[in-house]
Amino acid sequence: MRTEHTESYYAATRHDRNDRPALKDNIDTDVCIIGGGYTGISSALHLAEAGFKVVVLEAARLGFGASGRNGGQLVNSYSRDIDVIERNYGKTTGHSFGAMAFEGADIIRERVKKYNIDCDLKPGGIFAALNAKQMHELTEQKKLWERYGHTELELLDSNAVQKEINTDVYEGALLDHKGGHMHPLNLLLGEVAAFEQLGGVVYEDSAALKIERTRRPKIHTAEGSVTADYLLVAGNAYMHGLVPELSAKTMPCGTQIITTEVLEESVASTLIPNGYCVEDCNYKLDYYRITGDNRLLFGGGVTYGGGDPNSIEHFLRRHLERTFPQLKGIKFDYAWGGDFLLTMSRLPQFGRLNDSI
Incomplete structure (x- = not known):
């Protein structure tokens, strides 16, 4: 029985509908990666480009978690901004994280161009301020x-x-020309195709159930195993306790998205004339954009601990119609939720568990 994607707009409009087999053998490789999302697949592709033999184990479907369900926005920086990192961890760490924050979007654009990935990539992202305090914070953020x-x-x-977003709810905004947006699942699947062209191997429906932390780690699935020189653990919110010391420092959080019916070109172009993506500056923020086929994709909210509200449509309709009252009563074609991982420090969590993991 194959695991199916959540019933999202992205799953319905993905280009690659191929199934990858489940692992049913005991194999050996240079690098094994647990998790077929952005972290796992981007790492796999870079490693394959460098000549490594790489195997990816995905518990469900490629992009099943946050990588295939998210808002599709290229947003620079972190949940804690660079000045906080510098203040708490020193200037050297601050500058390293600062470089990475703005390098990420460039890497995605390079991957799309190099491998000709069709994912509706569009430039420009807006951080929208709802009041004077938020506008002041954006001014400082720019500096x-x-x-x-x-x-x-x-x-x-x-x-x-107001010329960029057809609403009167915002006090001002910060436009990031290095931001942007895309179809996130098609981006991921395009990177998967590039990885496979370089000889990389992906197994779906192959959850890692146990890790033997030996000199060459051995990863067990229900019907097979992978022994590797190195293991990369990249499961994010869908690790299910596989690595307890990581689970103790993180918490899954849910967020939800709706997608409207296809809008007339004349309507879509008036909502966000230059096609930028938008997120507001609230702690529990709203985020939205126009898709490649002229739908308004609108997300927001956080459910700590994961999961979805009783009605995603009811929850998000209030937010959407408050921002765009001209869309009152608009039909929703898709509504879905999913979990992302919140680290307790609100900073990226990466490092070594031993010399080979």
């Missing part, structure tokens, strides 16, 4: 990011932001 070399930023006052 901070420019200090770390990110200069493709533009502050928008209330008049300018």
Whole structure:
């Protein structure tokens, strides 16, 4: 019995509908990666480019978790901004994380161009302020990011932001020209195709059930195993306690998204005329964009501990119609949720569990 994707807009419009087999053998490789999302697949592709023999184990379907369900926005920086990292961990660490924050979007654009990935990639992202306090914070954020070399930023006052977003709810905004948005599942599956062309191997429906932490780690699935020189653990919110010391420092959180029916071109182009993606500056933020086929994709909210509200449609309709009252009563074609991983430090969590993991 194959695991199916959640019933999302992304799953319904993905280009690659191939099934990868489940692992039913005991195999040996240079690198084994647990998790077929962005972290696992991007790492796999870079390793394959460098000549390594790589095997990816995905518990469900490629992009089944956050990588195939998210808002599709290229957002620079972290949940804790670079000044907080620098203050708590020192200037060297701050500068390293600062470089990575703005390198990520460039890597994605390079992957899309190099491998000709069809994922509706569009430039530009807006951080929208709902009040003067948030606008002040965006002004400071612009100064901070420019200090770390990110200069493709533009502050928008209330008049300018209304030209970019057809709503009167915002006080102003910060336009990040290095931001952007895309179809996240097609991005991932495009990277998978590139990885497989380089000889990489992916197994779906092959959950890692046990890790033997020996010199050459051995990863057991229900019907097979992989022994590798190195293991990369990249399961994020869908690890299910496989690595207890990571689970103790993290918490799954749910977020939800709806997608409207296809809008007339005249309607879609008036909502966000230049096609940027948008997120507001609230702690529990709303985020939205126009898809490649002229739907409004709108997400928001956080459910700590994971899971979804009783009605995603009811929950998000209030947010969408408050932002765009002209869409009152609009039909929703898709509604879905999913979990992302929140680290207790709100910073990226990476490192070694031993010399080979």
